[in-house]
Amino acid sequence: MHRHDPIRILQDLIRCPSVTPAEGGALAYLDGVLAEAGFTVDRPVFSEVGTPDVENLFATIGSGAPHFVFAGHTDVVPPGDEAHWLHGPFSGDIVDGMLYGRGAVDMKGGIAAFTAAALDFLAESGLKRGTISLLITGDEEGPSINGTVKLLDWAAKKGHRFDAAIVGEPTNPERLGDAIKIGRRGSLSGTITVQGRQGHVAYPHLAVNPIPQLMKLIRRLTAEALDHGNERFDASNLEFIGLDVDNKAWNVIPAEASARFNIRFNDEWNRDTLEAWLRSRLQEAAGNEIDFELELVPTGSASFLTHSDKLIGTLSDAVEASTGRRPALSTSGGTSDARFIKDYCPVVEFGLVGQTMHQIDERVSVADLQTLTAIYRGFLDQYFA
Known part of the structure; x- marks a missing residue:
């Protein structure tokens, strides 16, 4: 049994309707729990023009190295039509051993588990050296502009230097203990826009239809694989996720057509090499006949791979001790x-x-929630031994 109950913590968090970007009471709840245990808690709010203000939480206890961080987010995606839920999305009901609610898995469950584990560790073992921090955002399910990226910069300017971190995302595919994510592919999004000439569908010779031209560009980008993956990562993939001509009329050839895409790429690529690949193939397909623009979204992420034997090994040992399974290392x-x-x-x-x-x-x-708490606790015991 855990001295600090992750089930109760999760129920309390689920009952806070913290749909992005609303704080919903979730950070206030964690503030109270952590402050009572001796953590120093800050709740900075970050802003940027064109985006909603977002409240975040940074709680820390101890001093010096090693400085370990649990990271996560209390914001959740909208529940949709609540009438379709068997149990209310913000109820926290427990039925037949299952705890229901928006965020139960993604990722208030992870936060409840590592909060309970940290509080148990501090109460039973004590932090004899080093620092434990919780870095919680309210912006992960949203644009991710006023959340973790700014909270990390804020903490660094406060003088915090981190040695290792675990993000409590729901990363196990089938069973708890299946896998640890030690890296991720990068992400790049963009839009291809083709300029045509608007006209009447009965007089196509007086217009330039951008739709067939756009389809020609799309066929070129999907004609070949970016790569076939490697021993570290799955293959990169380009997926078109939206088409738009902004035309409701039946007798008008539109003036332009656009397509949005996203690329998930491994460590064989970076933003610059992907842009060069895109432009060369688009230009090859366009020749001198198609007037197109390629606009890449400025935000995105690079691929990364973590190599820390202490972090990965200690967590793997803790997972195996609680589940009997050695987790695969996944990207x-x-x-x-x-x-x-x-x-x-x-x-x-x-x-x-x-x-x-x-x-x-x-x-x-x-x-699973209780087992995850035991895994996090086992990790802390070993990491700070």
Whole structure:
């Protein structure tokens, strides 16, 4: 049994409707729990023109090295039509060993587990050396502009130097203990716009239809694989995720057409080499006949791979001790705030099974929540031994 109950903490967090960018009471709740245990808690709010203000939390206890960080986010995606939920999205109900609610898996469950583990560790073992911090944002499910990336910069300017971090994202595919994420592919998004000439569909010779031209460019970009992956990462992939001509009329050839895409890329690429690849193939397909523009989204992320034997080995040992399974070391999946943390210290991701994240009736096994807490506690015991 845990002295500090992760089940109760998770229920309390789920009952805070913290849909991005609303704080919803979740950070205030953690503030109270952590301050009572002796943490120094700050809740900086960050702003940027064109984006909502976001409140964040940084809690720390101890001093000096090693400085270990648990990281995560209390913001959640919208629940959708609440009438479709068997149990209310902000109820925290427990039925047949499953705890229901938005954020149960992604990722209030991880926060509840590492909060309980840290509090138990401090109460039972005491922090004889080093520092433990919790870095929590309210902006991970949103634009990720006023959250972790700014909170890390804020902490660094306060003099904090981190040695290792675990992000409590739901990274296990089937069973708790399946995998630790030790890296991620990068992400690059962009839009291709083709300029045509508007005209009447009955007089196509007086117009230039941009849609077939855009399709020609799309076919060129999807005609070949970016790569075939390597021993470290899955293959890179380019996916078109939106087409737009902004035309509701049936008798008008539109003036322009655009397509949005996202690339998830491994360590064989970076932003510059991908841009060069895109432009060369688009120009090859366009020749002198198609007037196009390529605009890349300025935000994105590079691929990364963590090499810390202490961090990875200690967490692997803790997982094996609690589950009996040695976790695989994985770089699959999407992105997380680890892409920002990697610039400050070695970082891995480990949390709950992610099968119901963002779904109706998102839920977590109570047994898994308790086991995850034991894993985090075992990690702290070894890391600060």
